[in-house]
Amino acid sequence: MASMNTGIVEQADQIFVVLKGAVVSHLPTILQPLVSAIISVIAVVAVFAGLFALTTVFERKGLGRMQNRLGPNRVGPFGFFQPAADGIKSLTKEDLVPRAADKIVHFLAPVVLVAASFLGYAVLPVGRNMVVTNLDAGVLYFFAAGSMVELGVFMAGWSSHSKYSLLGAMRAVAQMISYEVPLVLASISVIMTAGSLSTVDIVAKQAQYTGTIAHWYVFTPWGFAGFILFMIAATAESNRCPFDLPEGESEIIAGYFIEYSGFKFALFFAGEYLGMLATSALAITLFLGGWSAPFSFLAWVPSWIWFFAKLLTLIFCFIWVRGTLPRLRMDQLMGLAWKFMLPMTILNLFVAAAWRFVPGGLPVRWFVCAAMLVIPFALLSRGLRSEKKLQTRTYRFAE
């Protein structure tokens, strides 16, 4: 009975791997690696493009609910075919290219952006044995792919020959460069602890259990702080609220893609969401144990369900934050990156190292490491209060 159960669980878990294997095995041996790769790539592109479509509906409905509105509910059941309508609309719209624009670069920019956004998915394990390619330097590859996005953004902003798009591109590039540093530093703490740059290895390290609790890095003080810092940097990296200055519509209208219309605009939109999904997926891989279950008794749920459940949860957090917060100003954004995020991530790096070397039982280690993070943060709060910054004011009244 028990073995049969595990058999079913195993099958459910590996169903996609087995399916792919079945398809590939019918082919001649020479073609097998190529077809296998193509199938994986198509699957990843299809799934995440679909997830992008789904996210747009979720976002609009979620934001609507937070604002006591209904959100889109006209196309299809509960409005879930809205992305199809949006897609058709953007395809049928006129594709405007400004006369002054640099036509070739203007055309290439969305292509580069979306292509670069998709590259990162190659190393993200979406389930047990489900990864397009297991690179030895996987995390490094992810960041390399991410740095290509900046080039696309710049190309879009510059080639449009519009003042607003230039401002937007300047903002976007500055922001993405600045936040790449804390993003990488926050992940280095994980790399250091896991001792590997391979995403598959990192997940495998976290998919172990002490008692019933998994070894997710987010369950450690440095992991938790690192996760928060990583998510803040990821929000900035994917230009999401409250760091959506590059496209801040009340200031510079739409930023670097203001001169794009129709499907090219949709590509930029897709690029933003794909970036958000990719960085969320990396956060899951690094801190939330990838496809692994949080408790050992939940391990029967297929690994890919865990991955996508975590992904959707993080996406909801993005939407939630967007529904609550206004955006920062450019100098504050930079200040946050260099004066808060950078020191905190470096500190977190030290804490991660200390976690490894502080002896003693779990509670002592926990306490020491948590204190190392909380005390500087508390001091920062106190410093701000003494400078009367970021404080509510009391007002006088005239009778």
Add this chain to the structure above:
Amino acid sequence: MTILFLILAVLAIVGASAAMAFRSAVHAILALALAFVSLAILYLSLDAQFVGFTQIIVYVGAVAILAVFAIMMTRSDSAHHHTEVFSKSWLTGLVLAGGVFTVLAWAVLGDKTQHAAADAPAPVTTVTQIGEALMQRYAFPLEIMGLLLTAALIGAVVLAMPLLSNKSGAKSVTKGDAR
């Protein structure tokens, strides 16, 4: 492998030549980025993952973007600025290029291992090995590089300092900021 190499080599050379030939600085940088990417893929095809990805992060993600940023800040329309291809600095450039080529050629030819390595499979270098090499055998050069970069950073701050204080001084006299 050879086909891939040929494509990448052509791309790299075309990119590099285009970077020199384009009149528009932005186009030149984009062409340069193409050359960088082709080089990075070339590294990857040689199983040098770390170098390849670092090439992209550093050269595409940082160097090209930095140049691009400088262009955005100034935004001088160099497209209208016609200079002769054969100028006086051309000779200097040729001498410099020749010098660089000689040094590189000497280094490549002087490497005893190259003929032996051509047939044997490339040794798989893991990130761990690179890290260990950097931290043990090459620790001193690494530290010196760090010192150099720190010096550059301090230099940049020193250069920017008078500009910054000017800016804040100018700000305080503007009308709206009286308090």
Add this chain to the structure above:
Amino acid sequence: MSATATLPPAAMLLDSEEGSQYLEISMGPHHPSTHGVFRMNVVLDGETVIKLKPVFGYLHRNHEKIAENETYLGSMPYTDRLDYFCSLTNNWGYALAVEKLAGIEVPERAEYIRVITAELTRLQNHASLVGFLMQDMGASGTPLMYAFREREKILDLFEALTGARMMCNYMRFGGCRCDLPAGWLDWAKKVVASFPKFLDEFETLLVGNEIIMARTQGVGVLSRELAISAGITGPMLRASGVNYDLRKVDKYGIYDRFSFRVPLGDHGDVYDRYMMRLLEMRESLKILEQAMKDIPEGPFTDPKTKVRNFRPKPGEAYGRIEAPKGELGYYLISDGSPNPYRYRVRPPSLINLTVLEDMCLGRNVADVVITLGSVDIVLGEVDR
């Protein structure tokens, strides 16, 4: 430097003394944050504003000249369209000026109705202003939607009373057009009673938020001296620490009967200005509660005043009220004919806007947007 508003977009780069170039951008009239068809020609050094030139007039509708060719009553619906968020206070200001001109007494019940409608107007104006300000800050519409949810309730009240949600055209010389419908007062009491809950939520969402504080504190500072010398009025003046509220100064209508306080700011920045609005809403609620309790029975309009052929004796009058945006004044000269010889509006929005450049110089583009948002303008009133 020769930045002029009329330069075509091609001439966007201007040489500065240091050899770097300034960027001149035209924010508006088609810009998502300019509150209507308002245009700012902004010269930027990087993202720092070094010159800002407001350009008005895209919504000019010849309001004053039209009024000089209309009967006195005929101008009343046009006043709705000045500050279309607060048509009832616009009506009141105009009615007050005509009443002064013609020496008309207003019955007590009408005065109470006027206070109630004016304070309801203030509530919905301030709530949506804060919402719009947050929208300018990039808050994805959430505070704005909450504000509009509450505004909707007040607009329903207006519709039931006056027949229209925004273009109320309700006040008449010597009173109001009609009495409160049956059950209206209870309905209004219910709305007013539920409003503090909304304010609490609003404050939880906004007041402690570090990002909002970082964005607004110390931004767009308007000094007390400049505010006084530029003739700024309304919450914007009080945010700069000047105790000047026409409801207290003039005690027009029956405002001397209510106990309420006037909040005052000390810094004069965007944060103070938006807090003024939040605090004033609380005070308005106090006035509303008192007015709804005390409202007497009686005539709602002065029966002696004629609707048609209304000809005030020659003379002039200036009637002013504390509109939600500031001092709204109407200046009228009568030559004894059925239409005014001169009709002039003192719009708070326009005059509060005159210090925009002073508040924005040396700040960022993002600060310009929220500073403009905190001024609280409606272009219908600015351009008339």
Add this chain to the structure above:
Amino acid sequence: MVGSGILKGLAETARNFVGSYASEERMTTVEYPEEKLPRIEASRNFPFLVFDGDDWHAGMRCVSCQICEKECPPKCIYIEKSTDKKPDAVGKLQNYPARFDIDISVCMSCQICVEVCPFDAIKMDNAFEYFATDRFGDLVLDKQKLSRSNEYYHQIHPTEAANVDAELAAARAKAAPKPAAPAAAAAAPAVAKPAAAPEVTASTANKPAANDPAKESNG
């Protein structure tokens, strides 16, 4: 601690997110074409001309006195007097409008025509679901398009209409005994009106749920 304000804000939006599923008070959206709010009685949109009885032309109350034309602030009314006469609502022979046009692209729904009309002939409609396919012709409504029956008036403004009917009945009673004395009859509505006008609107009872929204489409 820095960040507590942001967390409070997040809690607030979460409360609204959940609340929008649970509480009517938060989710106030009405999905318009399927659901409609009860029409508010006092609400006004564009003017219409009231007629009594079944024949719109015979029963038209308007006597083309042209007061509304003069008083209309944006001057959107155009009236031509008839050369012949027909009995008006009170039964007296009066002129009637040979032409009565309202350009509703100019009309600003201010209700001043209603206030100044001494014959209770022009009233405000509250139907808002208009459409037009022609920008010019369709938006100028002639007297036939403007005509609505007294029953329709009762439907949309019941309290107000009842008061008007009572006044008209009184005026008719006054006029009926001596139909030969036109001076008295002419004076009756004109005198009655200024005093009555405020009273009409004054007692406008407001029950938002009183109207049946289904009956109001007015294409």
